[in-house]
Amino acid sequence: xxxxxxxxxxxxxxxxxxxxxxxxxxxxxxxxxxxxxxxxxxxxxxxxxxxxxxxxxxxxxxxxxxxxxxxxxxxxxxxxxxxxxxxxxxxxxxxxxxxxxxxxxxxxxxxxxxxxxxxxxxxxxxxxxxxxxxxxxxxxxxxxxxxxxxxxxxxxxxxxxxxxxxxxxxxxxxxxxxxxxxxxxxxxxxxxxxxxxxxxxxxxxxxxxxxxxxxxxxxxxxxxxxxxxxxx
Numbered sequence: 001x002x003x004x005x006x007x008x009x010x011x012x013x014x015x016x017x018x019x020x021x022x023x024x025x026x027x028x029x030x031x032x033x034x035x036x037x038x039x040x041x042x043x044x045x046x047x048x049x050x051x052x053x054x055x056x057x058x059x060x061x062x063x064x065x066x067x068x069x070x071x072x073x074x075x076x077x078x079x080x081x082x083x084x085x086x087x088x089x090x091x092x093x094x095x096x097x098x099x100x101x102x103x104x105x106x107x108x109x110x111x112x113x114x115x116x117x118x119x120x121x122x123x124x125x126x127x128x129x130x131x132x133x134x135x136x137x138x139x140x141x142x143x144x145x146x147x148x149x150x151x152x153x154x155x156x157x158x159x160x161x162x163x164x165x166x167x168x169x170x171x172x173x174x175x176x177x178x179x180x181x182x183x184x185x186x187x188x189x190x191x192x193x194x195x196x197x198x199x200x201x202x203x204x205x206x207x208x209x210x211x212x213x214x215x216x217x218x219x220x221x222x223x224x225x226x227x228x229x230x231x232x
Contacts, residue, residue: 032070034060040081044127048078048140079142082135085128086143086150093117095157104164105218111161112217113210115154115186120206133187155179165221174224178217185213 038059042051053067053074060066071077093114098107119129135147162175193203204212 028070031060031062031066035062035067035070035077036081036084039077040085040131041127043078043081044085044131044134047134047138048074048142053077075142078140082131082143083146085131086146089118089128089132090150095154104161107161108158108165108217109210109214111154111157112182112186112214113207115183116189116206116210116213119187120190129190133191136187151183155183158182162221165218166224168228171224171228178220181220182213182217185216186210189213 035056039051039056042056042059045051053064056077057064057067067077071080095114096110098110119133132147132150135142136151139147158179159175162178166175166178189209190203
């Protein structure tokens with residue numbers, strides 16, 4: 001008998017001390033997390049217009065009232081999913097703090113590597129990449145300023161590096177277009193490999209893609225500098 005009561009009494013005490021409000025809050029947080037986990041991949045796969053709240057509810061295992069309670073409407077839910085994708089993607093591959101002595105070629109390679117990894121299809125975070133790219137290609141206007149900053153920040157980093165590799169006011173337009181080219185290659189390399197698998201066999205790793213883009217960019221920079229030397 002003592003063993004029996006030693007087992008039972010703690011259970012009653014735990015029930016007496018448990019706070020119903022705390023349980024309710026935890027259940028609400030879990031429901032909100034499930035909704036977000038279901039909404040992100042759904043929006044990434046079908047787009048803002050194509051995804052429906054009913055489908056998201058079914059995937060999350062919640063009812064419509066839960067979505068209305070936590071997010072009010074589809075637009076707010078999309079904004080939350082997109083915000084999470086932007087934040088997690090940026091934190092997944094932050095730009096390093098380079099020392100002034102770091103060669104520009106090294107900085108360029110590391111910058112390209114970070115951009116490729118941000119856009120890489122990495123298993124459980126693949127939907128985040130697709131959602132961001134989808135918003136860039138078919139913008140809804142939701143989180144417009146954050147999307148602009150997400151694109152502009154790496155562009156500013158690239159241009160500061162290219163300023164060291166292609167100095168001079170006369171090459172400003174070339175620096176700009178080279179920056180656009182690098183950004184585009186980093187963003188869409190994975191898409192090209194996915195669409196044309198028969199052309200290259202197994203897709204290269206993120207590091208290999210970054211090396212290809214860096215080598216091509218440095219070759220273009222070398223050619224631009226040669227042309228400028230001949231012109232002068």
